Amino acid sequence: MLKLVRVTNADMVEVSEFLSIADLTLSGLDSSSVHLWISRDETTGRIFATTGYESSEDGEHALIRSVAVAPELRGGRNRLGFCGICDATSCRGWSKTSVAV
Numbered sequence: 001m002l003k004l005v006r007v008t009n010a011d012m013v014e015v016s017e018f019l020s021i022a023d024l025t026l027s028g029l030d031s032s033s034v035h036l037w038i039s040r041d042e043t044t045g046r047i048f049a050t051t052g053y054e055s056s057e058d059g060e061h062a063l064i065r066s067v068a069v070a071p072e073l074r075g076g077r078n079r080l081g082f083c084g085i086c087d088a089t090s091c092r093g094w095s096k097t098s099v100a101v
Contacts, residue, residue, distance in 0.1 A: 012030075048070065053065055
């Protein structure tokens with residue numbers, strides 16, 4: 001099962017490096033409206049996937065951020081985006097049925 005953990009400040013350098021390798025934007029990562037999760041390899045501790053969302057100023061809307069998966073694992077963990085949406089909705093108290101995918 002895919003285990004997602006909320007990103008902390010201590011993770012940000014490694015998350016930035018991972019997203020850079022995936023050729024994804026780092027713009028706005030330091031914003032308090034951005035909420036990210038990572039999944040780490042249980043053996044190596046290396047990040048192999050990220051997902052997250054960016055909330056609107058009023059907290060009523062969310063933009064799902066890019067989902068990134070390490071190149072060697074792409075195709076096998078296709079539930080990651082949905083996991084990010086589920087985490088986002090449960091953290092904000094939104095109903096999963098109210099989030100458009």
